[in-house]
Amino acid sequence: MKIGKIIVGAILVAGVVTTINAADGAKVFKRCIVCHGKSAEKVPPGGSIVSATLSAEEIKKSLRLYKTDKNHGGKMKVNMQTQMKTLSEEDIDAVADYIFKNFHIAK
Numbered sequence: 001m002k003i004g005k006i007i008v009g010a011i012l013v014a015g016v017v018t019t020i021n022a023a024d025g026a027k028v029f030k031r032c033i034v035c036h037g038k039s040a041e042k043v044p045p046g047g048s049i050v051s052a053t054l055s056a057e058e059i060k061k062s063l064r065l066y067k068t069d070k071n072h073g074g075k076m077k078v079n080m081q082t083q084m085k086t087l088s089e090e091d092i093d094a095v096a097d098y099i100f101k102n103f104h105i106a107k
């Protein structure tokens with residue numbers, strides 16, 4: 001069954017891609033620890049929100065806004081804007097999923 005093989009192949013490829021993303025998320029997150037804590041459990045200096053209480057979608061949206069909208073954020077936004085300059089779209093998704101999956105704190 002050729003179709004069956006193609007489907008199995010696609011699932012395997014998807015699995016590998018997900019695994020790579022997860023690894024990248026952990027790697028990217030190392031850069032956040034100094035301000036957000038090792039489980040994203042701290043309020044960053046001058047900030048007001050614990051990242052671990054946000055959903056993955058909220059984290060992604062927030063990171064993309066820091067990256068693209070210079071008016072987004074509070075008085076310490078420049079910290080995040082600097083961080084986001086060197087994060088790719090894939091890094092943003094990976095780190096947000098990583099934080100949510102591993103550290104999420106229900107509000």
Ligand code: HEC
Binds near residue numbers: 036047058080
């Ligand atoms: C130099 C310290 C610093 C680093 C490093 C840093 N952040 Fe932040 N982060 C802050 C500060 C300060 C704020 C609040 C900024 C504001 O006033 O808008 C913030 C805000 C955020 C927010 C918005 C909601 C919240 O939690 O306050 C998210 C989400 C976030 N950071 C995620 C990350 C991620 C993911 C990384 C790593 C890729 C990271 N940050 C790295 C200092 C930092």
